[in-house]
Amino acid sequence: MxxxxxxxxxxxxxxxxxxxxxxxxxxxxxxxxxxxxxxxxxxxxxxxxxxxxxxxxxxxxxxxxxxxxxxxxxxxxxxxxxxxxxxxxxxxxxxxxxxxxxxxxxxxxxxxxxxxxxxxxxxxxxxxxxxxxxxxxxxxxxxxxxxxxxxxxxxxxxxxxxxxxxxxxxxxxxxxxxxxxxxxxxxxxxxxxxxxxxxxxxxDTSAVKVMDSGDTAFSLLRSSPTLDPDDKIGYVSKLFRQNPELTTIPVLVDGKPIGVVLKSELLEMFSTQYGRALYENKPVRKMLSQKVLVVESSTTLSRVSQIVTNQDEFALKQDIIITQDGVYLGMGSVRDLLKRITELKIRNARYANPLTLLPGNVPINREIDMLLRQLIDFRVAYFDLNNFKPYNDCYGYSKGDQVIRLMGELLNRHAQGNNNFVGHIGGDDFVVIFRSADWQECCDRIISEFDDQVRAFYSPQDLQREGIEALDRNGNPTFFPLLGLAIGVVHPDASRCDSHNEVAELATLAKKEAKALPGSALFISRRRGRDDHIDPLS
Structure with missing residues (x-):
């Protein structure tokens, strides 16, 4: 028309x-x-x-x-x-x-x-x-x-x-x-x-970072020639000559791998007297091998590494077939796997907080950006300690570090798993990126356990008066209540937040609202985008 x-x-x-x-x-x-x-x-x-x-x-x-x-x-x-x-x-x-x-x-x-x-x-x-x-x-x-x-x-x-x-x-x-x-x-x-x-x-929940494919078998993916069961063995020999780096060529039926042809076995076959003449016109199915490792593209590299190391020495020298729902995607090599594992360990060590060993700002931001791109529903809980500076001034940095480690242990125990992500921004600031439905119950448990355990970090005299005397930011003597935990929670709308920066802005506002409440408190923000102008709801 x-x-x-x-x-x-x-x-x-x-x-x-x-x-x-x-x-x-x-x-x-x-x-x-x-x-x-x-x-x-x-x-x-x-x-x-x-x-x-x-x-x-x-x-x-x-x-x-x-x-x-x-x-x-x-x-x-x-x-x-x-x-x-x-x-x-x-x-x-x-x-x-x-x-x-x-x-x-x-x-x-x-x-x-x-x-x-x-x-x-x-x-x-x-x-x-x-x-x-x-x-x-x-x-x-x-x-x-x-x-x-x-x-x-x-x-x-x-x-x-x-x-x-x-x-x-x-x-x-x-x-x-x-x-x-x-x-x-x-x-x-x-x-x-x-x-x-x-x-x-x-x-698989172990595959977490779907978009961050650098942490999964998907990152090992490289293209490779494939074979049909009826292809001639002589054609396979030609492919190996054209691609000298190959050790394995997959054989597919309807896009799914049914086995492989191994270069080592082909060379052994052709090395015998009359081997080439006898076999080069035979179909590939005559030398189909099952000595191959097949993994789904979403499998974490750590899991692939475990599978590989559990194989015999022969399998360690072979390539890996990578599939998606059983359909062939490409090949990966053990050498590339070891290289990626090493890179990830170095990266994680570089970005981890040295006190709690939890991921720092870079991986936190990367995780949020990945979830936004994936349009995955999530909530961000910003954890901050109330009255931490005067406690540090009064009891010293060593005691303060012990409190921070306690906070990290509580988050690991109650919030880790179910595709949740626990991170340590720095100092007494922590973040949990919740994808599980029980996020509110989890926050309530953390508050309850923190309020109970933090009392062990005070002297009997300070516990009796429920606080300490210390100087405020202006240098004036002030009474500060016992350490408390403020949690601000936001539920970002992925279609209205471009990056982790906007989510961080929302979470910071929610945390400020939580800190304004008395004692340990959970504040749940109704803001879902930076352009929202909504009355706070606690």
């Missing part, structure tokens, strides 16, 4: 009619989600374009502008009609978000992305189709996700038609998708997402 309209010079009229009908339908449905409006970039700069048409229609239909995303297609030349970045910024200042459609399919690519700085970018379905099987497409999508992270941009994968593609996209960092696998077009789309598509929480 649009091609015909272009031929008749009526593209603008058709687009405005479609826009009016779409908005009227959206107003009727009121789905409580965003509407992406496809708009031809070239028509925005056309003399015939009716300025204010969309704005007036939204007011008439009582649709907030924040609900609308202007979607510009890369398939159309961006500046044929003199359209400038200022024209797009005009829409953004009105309250619309901007999306680039079909990235990778057309004219301007990264230049357009850089100029417009859109809130969303949609990867063309060409790069999504079979992304689970194509290492080149994987690298393209991974690169796009890295750029998007730096530009605070959400990535959407178009044309998701298979579960394997969805899993691969989640591993690569794409967590918004569209396609027939997720749902076909309908006049009454569901507002609720099918829970079976939310795959992150279904992964």
């Amino acid at each position: 649009f091609r015909t309209a272009i031929e008749c010079g009526l593209e603008l009229e058709l687009e405005l009619a479609y826009r009016k009908g779409t908005l009227e339908n959206y107003a009727e449905l009121r789905p409580g989600s965003k509407l992406f409006l496809n708009i031809s970039a070239s028509l925005l700069g056309s003399d015939k374009h009716q300025e204010g048409f969309t704005e007036e229609l939204l007011k008439e239909l009582d649709i907030p502008m924040s609900d609308i995303v202007i979607e510009l297609s890369e398939q159309h030349p961006f500046d044929n009609y003199g359209l400038t970045v200022a024209a797009v910024e005009h829409y953004r200042k009105m309250g619309f978000a901007i999306a680039i459609d079909d990235l990778g399919s057309g004219y301007s690519g990264l230049k357009l992305w850089n100029e417009l700085r859109p809130e969303y970018v949609k990867i063309d379905m060409h790069f999504i189709s079979s992304v689970d099987r194509d290492p080149v497409k994987k690298e393209f999508v991974r690169s796009i996700c890295n750029i998007a992270q730096a530009m605070h941009c959400m990535v959407i994968g178009e044309g998701v038609e298979r579960m394997e593609e969805l899993r691969a996209l989640q591993q690569l960092g794409v967590n918004i998708g569209q396609g027939y696998f997720l749902g076909r077009p309908t006049s009454a789309p569901k507002a609720e997402v099918d829970k079976s598509f939310i795959l992150v929480d279904q992964l």
Whole structure:
């Protein structure tokens, strides 16, 4: 229809009619989600374009502008009609978000992305189709996700038609998708997402950092030739000659590994008299070996290391097959595994707090950014000790360090596990990133146990008067109650927080509210984004 309209010079009229009908339908449905409006970039700069048409229609239909995303297609030349970045910024200042459609399919690519700085970018379905099987497409999508992270941009994968593609996209960092696998077009789309598509929480809990794939077998992934059971053994010999670094080539049926051909066994076979002549035209299935380690891509490197070291010496020399739900992704080597394990140990030691050995600021920030990109639901609890400075001044740093270690032990005991993340910012400041549903009960237990155990760090005289005499920040003698624990909890909205910086701002505000309360206290903030202006709720 649009091609015909272009031929008749009526593209603008058709687009405005479609826009009016779409908005009227959206107003009727009121789905409580965003509407992406496809708009031809070239028509925005056309003399015939009716300025204010969309704005007036939204007011008439009582649709907030924040609900609308202007979607510009890369398939159309961006500046044929003199359209400038200022024209797009005009829409953004009105309250619309901007999306680039079909990235990778057309004219301007990264230049357009850089100029417009859109809130969303949609990867063309060409790069999504079979992304689970194509290492080149994987690298393209991974690169796009890295750029998007730096530009605070959400990535959407178009044309998701298979579960394997969805899993691969989640591993690569794409967590918004569209396609027939997720749902076909309908006049009454569901507002609720099918829970079976939310795959992150279904992964092995030991695999935690799904997006931080540097900690999983996914980081070992490298492309490798594969074989069919009916391929000839002579062809295998040729592959080994062309790829001298290979020790193993997987044999697949319907994308799943059924065994491998080992270079050592092939060389042994061909070394015998008439070996090559006897076997080179035989099918691969004649020398299929099961001497191979197969691991899921989400398996943690520490777990892979345990599995490898439990194998015999022969297996230590072989490559590792990496799968996703049993479907072949690629190969990994034991050498790369050892290298990654060493890197992770050095990294963790560098960023750990020396007093509690808990992760410090860098891994805390990395974890929050990963959860935001993954759109994973989480809460951040900021723990801070009340009256810690005067206690330190009175009892000395050695006693103060013992209190801090107590705090670390309590958090490890009550909050560790269930995909939660315990971190030590520094001094008497701690953070727990909760993904478990029992976060509030956990905080209550920590407060109760802290109030009970901290009394052991005071003299009988100070316990009797329930506090100490010390100088305040202005140097005046002041009475300070016993150490207490202030906990501020926030529930960030991943769609409204760009990075850990905004989450930290919310958590700091919540902690201040908690410290303003008497004694040990838990404050639960209702703020979910930096732009919220809500009365506090404790």
